Amino acid sequence: MYRYKNEPVDVVIVGAGLAGLSAAVKVKEHGFSFKVLEASDRAGGKVYTEFSEDGKRFYEKGAQFVNKDMTEIISLIEGAGMELKDTRLADESIVINEKNKKAIKFSITENQELLNDYELEEHSRLSTVLSESIEGKWEQKMLKSYIAAETTVSSDYINAKAARKMISRITTRESELKYQASGPLNNVITHLTGQLGDAIHYHEPVISIDKIEETYQIKTEHGNTFEGRALILAIPPTVANRIDMPESLQNHFREALDSFLDGSVIKLTFLYDEDFWRHHKVGGKEKKVFGVIYVGNEGVNVMDSSTGEDENRLTMFIGGDKAKDLVKVPPQVRENFALDRLIDVFGEEAEGYQDIEESIWVDSPYTGGGYGAMVHTEGNEDADDFLGVPFEHAVFASTELAPQFPHFMEGAIRSGKQSAERLIEAMEK
Incomplete structure (x- = not known):
């Protein structure tokens, strides 16, 4: 393994996902020297595009959807030479339950209002709040399944107060699924890394951080040491929690880091010749089905991920337990489990898929097991705010800590920029 010459920089950034890359661009804009340490062989984190063997199509194995309120990611999509394409989300499209095919109507805003109306106690369990505040066992199970799929954590483990706070930061007037990029999201990552030159060092998993006088020494798995007078940990809090840190940082940040529980998600995309789900009988009438929530299998949902006149796709998310x-x-x-769930709803037509792509994020050591970690029931509901404030020229950044749109690509970008700006302000004092 190559040994790097130890040249101290102003800022060392751990993690080359959207948060880390966005932080690095901001640091560069302010004229500070920097290095980015990435544990894997690629940048992007949970943004990861896979191409088919023949190269004719691509699949987003991680993050995928945007809407027009997500201005930061849209700017990057356009900067990478792409545009937005509509997801096939027609106004008359419906989301149904897999058993009775009942149309389901709810939104993030409605969930926020529900939690706002309920008097939450400290360390309240989200599943308990839902059971006590929602009438009807079916409605309770439906919402719990939706939450497990969306957050990739079972509501049994989620801190209700922290969940309310997180939802309040998703300030949007339209569906978060409304658009997708016209090309692979890897282009966004290439657009960002292209601005950073040779500052990114790959295959450098950080195992420990020391501090000697005013300088951080960041040691990696392969024996390299990087030095900087400031530090941005742009990785999920659950991943950061596995790094040995100086006693002062441990004492300051440990409670907040310990507050998070990693998610777990598997994503499968099925490719079809025909979009049969858009001509599906519901209650004796033909309906356009956009999505399915599986109440009988908590944490499973399916959505139409086709764009425009492009190929017909259904994407299944399996989250939580x-x-x-x-x-x-x-x-x-x-694959058989996923296919059986589709057949349960749509019948034998679901068997005729042309291709399938699976991505597994469960127990991923560098990016976390889900699309975002959640504050667990015994955690500090304000842990996200705490980690985003610099202490001894060290700060955290990740989608979980975002001032807006947490758990989305937009949130990762905003968190990276905000943490970098706060750190720069602290360094210039």
Whole structure:
């Protein structure tokens, strides 16, 4: 493994996902020297595009959807030479339950109002709040399944106060699924890394951080040491929690880092010749089905991920405990589980898929097991705010800590920029 010459810089950034890359661009704009340490062989984190063997199509294995309120990611999409394409989300499209095919109407805003109306106690369990505040067992199970799929954490483990706070930061007037980029999101990552030159060092998993006088020494798994007078940890809090830190940082940040629980998610995309779900019988009438929530399998949902006149696709998200269970079985068993769920709703037509792409994030050591960690029931509901404030010229950045749109690409970008700006302000004092 190559040994880097130890040239101290102003800022060392750990993590080359959207948060880390956005932070690095901001640091560069202010004229500070910097290095970015990435544990894996690629930048992007949870933004990861895979191409088919013939190169004719691509699949987003992680983050995928945007809307026009997400101005930061849209700017990057356009900067990478792409535009937005509509997801096939027609006004008359419906989301249904898999058993009774009942149309489901709810939104993030409605969930926020529900939690706002309920008097939450400290360390309230989200599942308990839902059981006590929602009438009807079916409605309770439906919402719990939706939450497990969306947050990739079971509501049994989520701190209700922290969840209310997180939802309040998703300030949007339209569906978060309304658009997708016209090309692979890898282009966004290439657009960002192209601005950073040779400052990114790959294959450098950070294992420990020391501080000697006013300088941080960041040691990696391969024996390299990087020095900087300031530090941005642009990785999920659950991942950062596994790094040995100086006693002062441990004492200051430990409670907040300990407050997060990692998610678990498996994503499968099916490609079809025909979009049969848009001509599906619901209650004796033909309906356009955009999505399905599986109440009987908590944490499973399906959505139409097709764009415009492009190929017809259904994407299934399996989150929470169900993902943890299914990661232990062979790939064919997972595929059969997913296919059986589609057949339950749409019948034998679902069997005729042309291609399938699976991505597993469960127990990922560098990016976390889900699309975002959640504050657990015993955690500090304000942990996200705490980690985003610099202490001894060290600060955290990740989508979980975002001032707006947490758990989305937009949130990662905003968190990276905000943390970098706060750190720069602290360094210039």
